[in-house]
Amino acid sequence: MAQELTGTLKKIKDTGTITLGHRDSSIPFSYLDDSQKPIGYAMDICYKIVDAVKKELKLDKLEVKLNPVTSSTRIPLLANGTIDLECGSTTNNAERQKQVAYTNTHFLTASRYVTKKSSKINSIDDLKGKAVVSTSGTTNIKQLTEASAERKLGINIIPAKDHAEAFLMVETDRAVAFVMDDILLASLVAGSKAPGDYVISSDAFSKPEPYGIMLRKDDPAFKKVVDAATAALYMGGEGQKIYDKWFMSKIPPKGLNLNVPIDAKLKNEFAKPSDSADPDSYK
Numbered sequence: 001m002a003q004e005l006t007g008t009l010k011k012i013k014d015t016g017t018i019t020l021g022h023r024d025s026s027i028p029f030s031y032l033d034d035s036q037k038p039i040g041y042a043m044d045i046c047y048k049i050v051d052a053v054k055k056e057l058k059l060d061k062l063e064v065k066l067n068p069v070t071s072s073t074r075i076p077l078l079a080n081g082t083i084d085l086e087c088g089s090t091t092n093n094a095e096r097q098k099q100v101a102y103t104n105t106h107f108l109t110a111s112r113y114v115t116k117k118s119s120k121i122n123s124i125d126d127l128k129g130k131a132v133v134s135t136s137g138t139t140n141i142k143q144l145t146e147a148s149a150e151r152k153l154g155i156n157i158i159p160a161k162d163h164a165e166a167f168l169m170v171e172t173d174r175a176v177a178f179v180m181d182d183i184l185l186a187s188l189v190a191g192s193k194a195p196g197d198y199v200i201s202s203d204a205f206s207k208p209e210p211y212g213i214m215l216r217k218d219d220p221a222f223k224k225v226v227d228a229a230t231a232a233l234y235m236g237g238e239g240q241k242i243y244d245k246w247f248m249s250k251i252p253p254k255g256l257n258l259n260v261p262i263d264a265k266l267k268n269e270f271a272k273p274s275d276s277a278d279p280d281s282y283k
Contacts, residue, residue: 005057007219008084013057020046021069021083025164027187028246029089029107029211034253038066038087041246045106045230046087046213048238052229070162072137075099078214085226086214089184091139092277093209101223102212104230104273106239108266108282109181111140111205114167114189114198119176124203125151133158133166133175143205144179163188170198179205183260190256207279208265227275234270 005013012018022038023030029042047064054062067083074090077083078100091109092102113132115121121130124147134141136159148155158175160166167188169175178185182200189198215226233239240262245251247260265282274281 006221008216008222009053009057009225011081012053012062012084013059016059016061017063017065018050018053018085019065019067019083020050021067021074021077021086021088023070023088024068025162026089026184027191028251028258029184030087038068039252040087041242042087042089042106042211042213044242044245045233045239046085048233049085049103049213049226049229052225056225070137071135074214078216081216084215089181089211090214091181091209092212092275093139094277096214097217097277099217100214101217101219102210102214102275102277103223103226104234104275105210105212105269105282106230106234107183107211108208108263108269109183109211110208111143111179112182112185112201112203113177113179113205114170114185114200115177116170116173116197117199118197121177121201124201124205125153127155127177128153129155130176131156131158131174132177132179133160133169134179135160135163135166138180139209140179140181140205147205167192181209183258186258186260187256190258191254208282209279210269210277210282212275227273231273234273239270240267 024032028040030040033039050064069077074086078086132155134144163184166178170178185200189195243262247258250257
């Protein structure tokens with residue numbers, strides 16, 4: 001007799017559907033194309049997981065439902081069963097691991113800021129007393145708040161509802177800087193009206209931070225399937241191909257090329273996949 005299905009696998013088998021949470025402006029991880037269809041690097045990985053779940057449950061067909069999430073709603077919607085996987089640009093950290101689980105890391109980022117070159121901001125300390133925006137519900141706004149307090153910078157911190165709104169505030173000079181994961185800043189700059197006007201800081205608010213696909217906590221059977229699917233993807237070389245498709249080629253809808261080659265740390269991670277939240281484990 002096969003083992004009794006539990007948790008998410010049982011839910012998927014019983015309903016014949018799996019629900020993916022997606023973002024609308026986290027380029028190139030999870031965003032909407034011209035026809036409002038969610039696409040991106042994290043979406044491609046999630047579809048590989050869907051294939052593995054379908055195979056595991058021996059289903060002829062598995063309906064994929066797509067549900068939008070934001071920085072603030074992604075964890076509650078996963079916890080309450082609305083979505084089964086969160087396919088975005090979500091940092092895996094120890095605090096979040098108390099609420100959710102993650103599969104193997106698919107990207108490493110650091111928290112930096114973007115400014116206009118004309119504002120001549122050269123370090124985090126230069127943000128003293130200035131208006132700085134970050135997206136509410138993110139690790140970045142927390143890091144900004146902590147850095148401002150620790151360094152006694154008295155930064156005027158403005159929360160934005162999403163990354164697009166935050167970047168617009170820098171574009172229109174309502175904020176001098178936007179603190180966010182460096183890769184998301186790179187995509188916003190590449191897609192802006194005047195990419196040459198902006199600079200992303202070398203100063204970082206964090207060590208390398210892992211991104212992972214989120215799933216529900218305490219669901220070992222589902223996690224085993226998801227981990228096996230992502231490990232096979234990264235170790236088998238297909239992960240690098242998907243990476244190159246989104247980071248080294250022209251991507252829809254505007255044909256932008258982010259031109260961010262895979263780095264040594266992520267290559268190491270693909271060779272030995274892990275779901276570690278410890279930044280020091282990514283050497």
